[in-house]
Amino acid sequence: MQNLLLTPIEYLKGVGPNRGELLRKELGIYKYQDLVNFFPNRYIDRTRYYKINELQNNIAEVQIIGKIINIKTVEFGRNQKRLVATFVDDTGQMELVWFQGHKWIRESLKLNEMCVIFGKCTSFGNAFNMAHPEIELMSEHEQSLRSAMQPVYPSTETLTNRGISNRVINKLMQQLFLETQALFTETLPDYLINDLKLIPKKAALFNIHFPKSAEVLAKAKFRLIFEELFFIQLQLITKNLIRKHKIKGHPFDKVGEHFNDFYLNHLPFQLTNAQKRVIKEIRTDMGSNAQMNRLLQGDVGSGKTIVAFMSMLLALDNGFQACLMAPTEILANQHFIGLSELAETLNINIRILTGSTKIAQRRIIHEELENGTLHILIGTHALLEDKVKFKNLGLAVIDEQHRFGVEQRSKLWKKNLIPPHVLVMTATPIPRTLAMSLYGDLDISVIDELPPGRKPIQTVHRFDSNRLKVWKFLRDEIALGRQIYIVYPLIQESEKMDFKDLMDGYESISRDFPLPQYSISILHGKMKPADKDAEMKRFSEGKTNIMVATTVIEVGVNVPNASVMIIESAERFGLSQLHQLRGRVGRGAEQSYCILMTSHKLSSDSKTRMETMVQTNDGFEIAEVDLKLRGPGDLMGTQQSGVLNLQIADLVRDRDTLGLARNYALKLLKEDAGMQKPEHAALRAVFVEMTKKKNIWNYIS
């Protein structure tokens, strides 16, 4: 049976070389088994027939019985033609339109014969038309399977234009089930099937394509979704186990002078329990023989920096170098200043390398790196340049990982024979379920506690029409000696307009908060790094009252005296970005505020975002809402969207199933890591096949 499923798709009756080529190119269907695993994305009721006079705009797809009474070719534009047919039933008439494939379609259309058309209707004035309908002669139609849940398969324009309609896919699917007699082998072990009351593989596949009832369809879906997620988890967990066993790391077995001296004598504050726990996790991990690959999640302000610093000290204590890579120059600078302060009393050589580091300075850095006298290097992407060669890099810390692609992460690896331990820090909390599937091969540490004494930030939503009141509030805060951020959106596509908004805003704020009483800083992406730094410095030294900025300041900036964050056009920001921005305040002892300014016109998603921000300060809760609103692809940035290429599961919708699948996978691998037990033979076969495809392995770490 397995062999039959590996038959190239063109051998299926009704496919042939041409269609075979299309199926491969457009849908990635190479073999019988790819077609079986090509699932509908929805189902429609084909037992319902519409009359032409019942049509309304925006009903999804409809089917209508009638006949074509006239066909003509209509020219429009230059050299453009379309084929238009008049279709009638006993209640009226409409047009069927084709923009492509004229010859072929014209030949296949039959005049004055009863047929069923199927497709999407749009109206022009009073008349309706249907573009590229599926047409079936009544005589054929009566023979074909019809049900209240007819599958609709994903398609592409090319496929539609080349005549591979949904109906064709349907027929091929029937043919496939005929040829293979649906003898699909069970992949999951019996105990799992019993435990979860899953329907057999065969029944699931049959019903996903030809559902007998809504009830079985639901069971079929559950079974297939579980299976898909289960196999992904098996792969991710196995990969993690292999990494732990096979990829040797530098064992940091010593806790030495630097760490102990700092811990005992120079801690600037008491660590929170969460920080202690996480440091311990990291220590244990780096102390083993395996390479650490760890994601450190902690909300903004939760104190990740000191955790990173102490981890670096462990590297130094064991005779290794460490580096910290940040996404922006500002942030790299801030880390440099912060870590230099922490290291003040220790005898450590720390330097910074960014795009704007002068050549002379670079030379020193390169030299010291190679002879090992440089202990900690902080920087931006510049760290990835070929010239940057560490003598013995033991730990790479990557801050705000969502800004770095996976490729870049692995670039650091390539520099050393034995890879350094990697600690990825992120303040964009990823819901655990999602983290598990995207970073299933990373271990995760979470700082789930803020340092004591922080007052929760108060967040309010105000409309532009309330601006006078908001401005009055700002004057009061400034009078109390506090500082203020005012942030404008900056979205790549409309950068010019955004820039204008920012400048207009800056001007009007300058008018409302005039010199000499008030002074204002401005910070945006078009400034030279040196100017940015100078401006940031003025603000952080308290020389200016207001910082007008774009999202440049989103990441990491730390000015404890700033107590108000105004976000302009807040409706244009995503939730996680809003939360990041808000995290710039609330870093000192004073009560802080975040004011979300929007226009009155808000979409329902925007409303939800504002409400969520007002209701909670909890980054994880916010991430959950974000995930629901945007879907996981978006949440991770386009870079990672679609990485999993899921056939049927949806990480947002099926997160509970994901958790379930993960637990079962963990349990299974704990008991039978190599899947060697006889009851896991089928499972292993599928697993091996999947692993060969490799796609899962490429995007992670």
Ligand code: ADP
């Ligand atoms: P983030 O996790 O956002 O990177 P930081 O490491 O920048 O947070 O820490 C935020 C602020 O909290 C810094 O000013 C830091 O000095 C302070 N901080 C960190 N840990 C503690 C602690 N345990 N007690 C008091 N303050 C702390």
Ligand code: MG
């Ligand atoms: Mg930080």
